[in-house]
Amino acid sequence: MPFIELKNVSFKYPSKQAIEQLSLSIEKGEWVAVVGPNGSGKSTLAKLIIGLLTPQSGEIFVEGEKLTPESVNEVRQKIGIIFQNPDNQFVGVTVRDDIAFGLENLQVPYQEMLTRIDTYAAQMKMTEFLDKEPSNLSGGQKQRVAIAGALAMQPEVMIFDEATSMLDPKGRLETLQAMRELRAQKTTLLTITHDLKEALQADRVVVLNEGQVLATGTPREILTNIDILTEAKLALIEPLELLNKMEEAGISSQEWEAKLWQFALTL
Amino acid sequence: MAIRLDAVSHRYTSMDGSFFQAITDIHLELGQQKEMIALVGETGSGKSTLVQHFNALLTPSSGTVEVMGIKINQETVKAKSFKKTPIRQHVGLVFQFPEYQLFEETVLKDVSFGPKNLGLKENEAILKAKEALFQVGLNETYFERSPFQLSGGEKKRVSIAGILAMEPDILILDEPTSGLDPAGQKALMDLFLSIHQKTKTTMVFITHDMNVVYRYAKRILVMHQSKLVYDGTPQELYQMPELRTWNLDLPDSLKLQTFIAQTLQLKESLLESSVDDLITLIKEEGRL
Ligand SMILES: Nc1ncnc2c1ncn2[C@@H]1O[C@H](COP(=O)(O)OP(=O)(O)OP(=O)(O)O)[C@@H](O)[C@H]1O
Ligand SMILES: Nc1ncnc2c1ncn2[C@@H]1O[C@H](COP(=O)(O)OP(=O)(O)OP(=O)(O)O)[C@@H](O)[C@H]1O
Ligand SMILES: [Mg+2]
Ligand SMILES: [Mg+2]
Numbered sequence: 001m002p003f004i005e006l007k008n009v010s011f012k013y014p015s016k017q018a019i020e021q022l023s024l025s026i027e028k029g030e031w032v033a034v035v036g037p038n039g040s041g042k043s044t045l046a047k048l049i050i051g052l053l054t055p056q057s058g059e060i061f062v063e064g065e066k067l068t069p070e071s072v073n074e075v076r077q078k079i080g081i082i083f084q085n086p087d088n089q090f091v092g093v094t095v096r097d098d099i100a101f102g103l104e105n106l107q108v109p110y111q112e113m114l115t116r117i118d119t120y121a122a123q124m125k126m127t128e129f130l131d132k133e134p135s136n137l138s139g140g141q142k143q144r145v146a147i148a149g150a151l152a153m154q155p156e157v158m159i160f161d162e163a164t165s166m167l168d169p170k171g172r173l174e175t176l177q178a179m180r181e182l183r184a185q186k187t188t189l190l191t192i193t194h195d196l197k198e199a200l201q202a203d204r205v206v207v208l209n210e211g212q213v214l215a216t217g218t219p220r221e222i223l224t225n226i227d228i229l230t231e232a233k234l235a236l237i238e239p240l241e242l243l244n245k246m247e248e249a250g251i252s253s254q255e256w257e258a259k260l261w262q263f264a265l266t267l
Numbered sequence: 268m269a270i271r272l273d274a275v276s277h278r279y280t281s282m283d284g285s286f287f288q289a290i291t292d293i294h295l296e297l298g299q300q301k302e303m304i305a306l307v308g309e310t311g312s313g314k315s316t317l318v319q320h321f322n323a324l325l326t327p328s329s330g331t332v333e334v335m336g337i338k339i340n341q342e343t344v345k346a347k348s349f350k351k352t353p354i355r356q357h358v359g360l361v362f363q364f365p366e367y368q369l370f371e372e373t374v375l376k377d378v379s380f381g382p383k384n385l386g387l388k389e390n391e392a393i394l395k396a397k398e399a400l401f402q403v404g405l406n407e408t409y410f411e412r413s414p415f416q417l418s419g420g421e422k423k424r425v426s427i428a429g430i431l432a433m434e435p436d437i438l439i440l441d442e443p444t445s446g447l448d449p450a451g452q453k454a455l456m457d458l459f460l461s462i463h464q465k466t467k468t469t470m471v472f473i474t475h476d477m478n479v480v481y482r483y484a485k486r487i488l489v490m491h492q493s494k495l496v497y498d499g500t501p502q503e504l505y506q507m508p509e510l511r512t513w514n515l516d517l518p519d520s521l522k523l524q525t526f527i528a529q530t531l532q533l534k535e536s537l538l539e540s541s542v543d544d545l546i547t548l549i550k551e552e553g554r555l
Pocket of ligand 1: 015017018040042043417419420421
């Protein structure tokens with residue numbers, strides 16, 4: 001049984017058809033990266049999965065349970081999400097309140113709550129900002145707080161909607177490492193991103209275009225395919241560009257391929 | 268058209284009355300050389316705070332900013348005659364979060380607001396706005412939509428168009444490529460470069476993406492813990508041991524060149540080699 005399953009889902013905003021007849025299933029513990037052009041429906045997809053938006057047609061299942069107005073609260077407890085704009089996430093007056101809020105909703109015991117706040121604030125290097133107002137933080141600091149808050153909930157599914165877009169190079173690598181650790185702990189991951197080096201780390205890449213799945217496959221299948229990349233406004237990352245050109249020139253070998261691929265994963 | 272900062276510091280005051288010093292004693296001059304300048308630095312180092320001084324959005328707590336000969340400091344802003352509007356018209360700033368910039372009912376109204384404010388007639392302003400929207404990749408299907416009911420990347424594009432439509436002499440872009448799809452990132456950076464080449468507009472762009480620095484910047488400024496710690500060429504910066512302490516990184520191109528040189532056990536460095544150069548090299552040396 002897939003952990004998340006969408007069957008023929010369509011969603012229309014008053015001014016725009018955002019998702020059209022989309023079907024997708026994600027296994028437990030799988031890391032799926034979602035990529036695609038601006039406006040292709042990635043954030044809408046995330047909001048449908050957490051039940052923040054309701055499809056006009058089609059069905060969504062989480063762990064076999066159908067998303068309905070009755071089940072949505074229970075289902076949402078299993079899913080942590082980091083919104084594209086961290087400002088839309090904050091509810092607390094301070095960073096500490098903000099992280100606590102999510103935990104109170106989950107009825108985490110008080111002592112455990114304090115421990116988690118400390119642990120995840122430290123992991124995201126936000127300890128010294130715990131008493132600050134989220135709205136007064138820099139862009140990258142806001143993203144770090146949003147990530148800390150979602151991690152602290154220790155959900156079964158984590159959705160990152162462009163959560164690394166404003167992090168500095170070190171912060172970005174640390175967050176990628178956190179994603180790998182979640183993956184190792186069998187957390188199901190859905191990472192929406194324009195960073196194709198992030199998508200490279202996933203088990204599977206789903207390409208959205210105009211509200212539909214244009215392609216799905218392993219990072220290797222998708223991220224070296226020029227036709228897909230061009231159509232979905234993506235790009236060839238440099239080591240893969242080199243690999244493609246080496247193949248064209250007939251100078252590639254399994255050894256080169258393995259080396260370049262490994263190198264690409266460090267970027 | 269130049270901007271000069273003399274010993275500029277900025278302190279934020281919180282609701283509880285406490286202070287936070289976000290930039291410290293900055294000396295800087297830009298706009299004289301008509302350059303493409305990258306501004307980089309770790310999270311919270313003061314980049315967004317710094318650029319908001321370039322168009323008088325923020326007044327320095329101490330020190331003086333001079334824009335087009337107008338001095339901005341704690342004293343001058345108190346004068347009745349002090350006006351920020353002319354400065355804002357010459358120095359355009361695109362915010363890190365587009366939501367802070369958008370306010371009109373429709374996309375077209377939002378983008379034509381700037382040129383209208385500059386004194387353009389309604390129809391001329393609309394024309395400028397349409398042109399800017401096309402440039403950022405938004406066609407007429409977006410014109411009558413609400414700027415708040417768009418995807419993240421679409422909002423970013425509208426906020427960029429709003430400033431482009433004003434044709435400022437100096438263009439400041441706070442993380443212009445974040446939130447854009449990869450093709451859009453390249454298209455917009457290429458657009459800024461071509462505007463820069465055509466009109467000699469000075470551009471300052473904040474970015475965390477060292478690949479963008481590598482391709483587009485002639486000069487780079489590094490902020491670290493509220494101080495300006497480097498002002499020079501990117502090429503020299505790449506060689507500096509401080510790169511890591513400043514939480515920066517090398518561009519992928521350089522990492523790839525180093526990786527190939529090591530794999531082929533070459534002694535010489537391959538600085539500035541393109542992917543095609545690497546192909547030639549691997550053809551000659553490539554037996555592993
Ligand atoms: N609140 C809204 N009201 C109306 N239309 C919307 C709204 N939010 C998004 N849309 C439209 O729905 C489509 C899908 O938007 P969505 O935010 O899901 O895209 P996305 O793939 O996340 O894009 P991006 O990469 O820019 O974040 C877009 O064309 C957008 O204009
Ligand atoms: N309104 C404010 N009140 C109090 N402190 C603030 C305010 N705005 C920013 N700061 C603090 O000032 C410092 C510099 O913030 P700034 O936004 O300039 O950083 P930045 O270099 O742009 O970071 P990022 O790359 O994350 O966007 C940060 O530590 C931030 O928390
Ligand atoms: Mg989105
Ligand atoms: Mg900033």
